[in-house]
Amino acid sequence: KIFTNAKQGSAYAAQQIAELIREKQAKNEPCVLGLATGSTPKSLYAELVRLHKEEGLSFKNVVAFNLDEYYPIERDAIQSYHRFMKQQLFDKVDIDQNNCHIPDGTTAKEEIKQHCAAYEQKIADAGGIDLQILGIGVNGHIGFNEPGSSIFTKTRLTTLTNSTRLANSYEFANISAVPRLAITMGIGTIIKAKKIILLAWGSTKAPVIREAVEGDDTEHVPASLLQNHDDVTFVVDEAAAAEL
Numbered sequence: 001k002i003f004t005n006a007k008q009g010s011a012y013a014a015q016q017i018a019e020l021i022r023e024k025q026a027k028n029e030p031c032v033l034g035l036a037t038g039s040t041p042k043s044l045y046a047e048l049v050r051l052h053k054e055e056g057l058s059f060k061n062v063v064a065f066n067l068d069e070y071y072p073i074e075r076d077a078i079q080s081y082h083r084f085m086k087q088q089l090f091d092k093v094d095i096d097q098n099n100c101h102i103p104d105g106t107t108a109k110e111e112i113k114q115h116c117a118a119y120e121q122k123i124a125d126a127g128g129i130d131l132q133i134l135g136i137g138v139n140g141h142i143g144f145n146e147p148g149s150s151i152f153t154k155t156r157l158t159t160l161t162n163s164t165r166l167a168n169s170y171e172f173a174n175i176s177a178v179p180r181l182a183i184t185m186g187i188g189t190i191i192k193a194k195k196i197i198l199l200a201w202g203s204t205k206a207p208v209i210r211e212a213v214e215g216d217d218t219e220h221v222p223a224s225l226l227q228n229h230d231d232v233t234f235v236v237d238e239a240a241a242a243e244l
């Protein structure tokens with residue numbers, strides 16, 4: 001779906017989320033959302049906060065699982081995704097903080113495998129993800145699943161590419177301060193979500209949007225593996241759609 005700008009695309013995605021939350025509320029069921037970070041979903045979270053404040057959208061039945069977190073990183077570090085989610089969404093709506101799950105960047109190295117397996121188990125225990133929101137890296141990564149990640153990957157510790165570290169270095173003092181590792185849901189985890197919405201804004205994403213949508217499905221472009229899912233929508237602005 002192509003929108004004039006990020007604001008309109010975000011309003012569409014927020015509407016999809018709001019409908020699902022209300023549908024689940026009517027049935028007294030939890031609504032399990034998979035959430036993303038980065039600059040892309042900021043306008044989506046702003047719209048969800050507006051729907052909460054102005055239209056009474058409640059998040060009391062929402063269970064959230066975030067895609068990824070840098071490793072290692074303190075929870076309250078300026079660049080941590082814990083802090084990002086609290087600032088952008090969790091502290092601004094009525095979600096139960098106990099229902100907000102994010103991989104823990106302070107996990108001891110020898111406990112990471114166990115932490116990742118437990119994260120997968122928590123998603124399964126919640127009944128699986130109803131709707132997964134994604135951004136996309138210029139190299140096609142989803143979450144922190146860099147090129148080469150297989151469709152079978154689960155939540156794990158992964159190494160960031162230099163291009164991703166460079167792309168994200170604006171959040172840090174300099175590129176050497178960007179962590180080299182991250183904990184991310186796998187592509188296998190993402191693809192199990194019942195519904196997926198991927199957001200992309202701006203001309204820098206145009207080449208990778210073309211590759212992901214019109215190219216072969218290949219591990220070289222992780223987002224192209226979403227072609228194997230039967231309910232995925234790419235919500236893009238005109239600039240990101242320019243090469244389609």
Ligand code: GLP
Binds near residue numbers: 036068
């Ligand atoms: C980050 C995140 C991804 C995000 C992507 C794009 O590194 N780990 O989940 O989708 O890169 O970031 P942005 O939205 O800032 O372009």
